[in-house]
Amino acid sequence: MNYADIKRIMIKKNFADGGLVAYGKNKQKFNVYSAGEVGALVAEQYDKGHIITLKDNKIMVTPFDKSAILFDKAYFIEKDDILSIKFNLFGKLKVEAVNKRYNFAISKGMKDLKRILQIFGVGKEKIKISESENEQEE
Numbered sequence: 602m603n604y605a606d607i608k609r610i611m612i613k614k615n616f617a618d619g620g621l622v623a624y625g626k627n628k629q630k631f632n633v634y635s636a637g638e639v640g641a642l643v644a645e646q647y648d649k650g651h652i653i654t655l656k657d658n659k660i661m662v663t664p665f666d667k668s669a670i671l672f673d674k675a676y677f678i679e680k681d682d683i684l685s686i687k688f689n690l691f692g693k694l695k696v697e698a699v700n701k702r703y704n705f706a707i708s709k710g711m712k713d714l715k716r717i718l719q720i721f722g723v724g725k726e727k728i729k730i731s732e733s734e735n736e737q738e739e
Contacts, residue, residue: 602665604709607652610670616661617654621717623710624665625692626650651705653694655717660696662703678703686718 607624611617626649652663652670656677663675682698692707694714707714 602667602670607665607670608710611652611654611663614672616656616663616672616675618656619716619720621655621710621713621720623653623707623714623717624650625706625708653705653707653710653714653717655720658721660717660721662705680721688714688718 604622604624608617608620608622611622612620649664649666652661652665654661654663658680660678661675662678664671678696678698682701684697684699685695686697687693687695688707692711694703694705694707696703696705
């Protein structure tokens with residue numbers, strides 16, 4: 602599934618407040634370093650990812666695979682549970698919450714993700730965005 606299709610579906614199903622959608626694949630770094638037929642087979646197996654949206658003032662994380670968005674496996678990260686959020690130039694989002702840490706690779710929708718974090722309003726003391734990420738274009 603590509604970013605445009607995912608974004609359209611999330612908006613249509615009303616799972617993306619403000620139409621803001623970011624996504625990434627779980628094994629991006631591994632797939633980049635894999636080569637040849639073996640790499641292609643491994644990349645095929647791990648074609649799974651996550652969609653980050655804002656829904657009812659909660660961060661919604663929805664898994665997907667190459668053929669479908671897995672709405673039944675979606676979960677929410679509550680604002681009050683967040684201790685810190687870090688987002689850097691390379692699209693790495695780290696969320697430290699009470700009793701849980703989340704790491705997401707974001708490959709598309711980085712501007713949407715920054716806006717989600719602003720709207721989510723965790724507070725500047727909890728959000729640490731890399732100084733040079735403004736230079737990153739999608």
